[in-house]
Amino acid sequence: MAEITASLVKELRERTGAGMMECKKALTENGGDIDAAAEWLRKQGLAKADKKASRIAADGRIAVAAEGGKAVLVEINSETDFVAKDGNFLAFAETVAKAALASGAADVEALKNVKLASGETVEEARAAVVAKVGENVQVRRMARVDSAHHVAAYVHGGRIGVLVELKGGDAELAKGIAMHVAAMNPPYVKASDVPAEFLAKEKEIELAKMSEKDKAKPAEILEKIISGKLNKIVSENTLYGQPYVLDTNQSVEAVLKAAGAEVLAVRRLAVGEGIEKKEDDFAAEVMKQAGLA
Structure with missing residues (x-):
């Protein structure tokens, strides 16, 4: 089992938003495996999402x-x-x-x-x-x-850039969609783009979070409950399913449909995503140079 260090607990807390004690317990229950601990916290309903990918x-x-x-x-x-x-x-x-x-x-x-x-x-x-x-x-x-279609390029603060290819609609709508992607960063464009593996994992997590009383309900009712939860998750994770940032009373899909438009491609880059930057421990460095460590 990996050693449960304070830095490991801190990392899990940053990834999941769960409390310090819950994170420590999760790591202990899962032998110090931070990925397994993050999933365990989600199954317990103690974490909303894993933030590792967006760091x-x-x-x-x-x-x-x-x-x-x-x-x-x-x-x-x-x-x-x-x-x-x-x-x-x-x-x-x-x-x-x-x-x-x-x-x-x-x-x-x-x-x-x-x-x-x-x-x-x-x-x-x-x-x-x-x-x-x-x-x-x-x-x-x-x-x-x-592209021969509308292409919007939007950069926010020099740190997030988005390209959107839009069939139909107009240049203004294409830019609006690019701004939405910059702000909300949907992992997928449409429901059909969501991998079956992702849905299977989310279903497993939702089942684990349910009370024993709910689990005891008839199979068809239980399936409807889970289906509703999964539909909500799909909406939250797809461009088409999210409320449009420029008009939150409508989904992006509704806005596109009204304009007779379709998103053909989305590209989003954020400065530094996926790069782990070394965190210097200045106190340790001073002690080392002073011959105290």
Whole structure:
């Protein structure tokens, strides 16, 4: 069994929103396995969701370039927020986004070899920025949409970027949907996109949370109860099922239907998602340098 440390309990609490004692108990019950503990807490009704996937742990900027039915997003990372606001970094990010759009590069590896107006490649320009700002700078990810339909590109605060391809409707609606995706980050577009494995796991969790009295109800009634809960979960996790942020009295699906529109593609990048940033223990570092640890 893994050691139940304070940092492990803290991590589980941040992931699930459950109380400190509940997290400690969950880890003890599951041999220190944090993933199993997170699921155990959900089954006990003590956690709403696992926040691990949405944890942001790096700095940088999402740069955008768009023209007509073409648009790109590029994530460029820095080590600190200070550098992410530096003029050299911002100019580099803007240049790279424009180069990505103009070149038609399909991925980051291809983008690194694209030549800029200066004669440098993107990779050579990146190295020059590193020398200027004194931090590691990386061109990490990109997303692009080329379409004959409406394409909206929206960036919020330089940290979240969204591309939406919309068939039907108009440019204003496409932008509204992009803003919604930036704010709500739905994992799936439509109910049909939700994996069967996800639904099976959610059904298992909902059954585990039910009281013995509810579980004793006739099978057809129990199935209706579970079906209702799953439908709610699907709505919460799909773009079409969520209330539209610009008019919460309607679902996104209703807004699209009224406009005769359909979302064909969604791309969303948030600075640092999926990157685990090392947390420095300054007290331990001082003790180590002083020969006390």
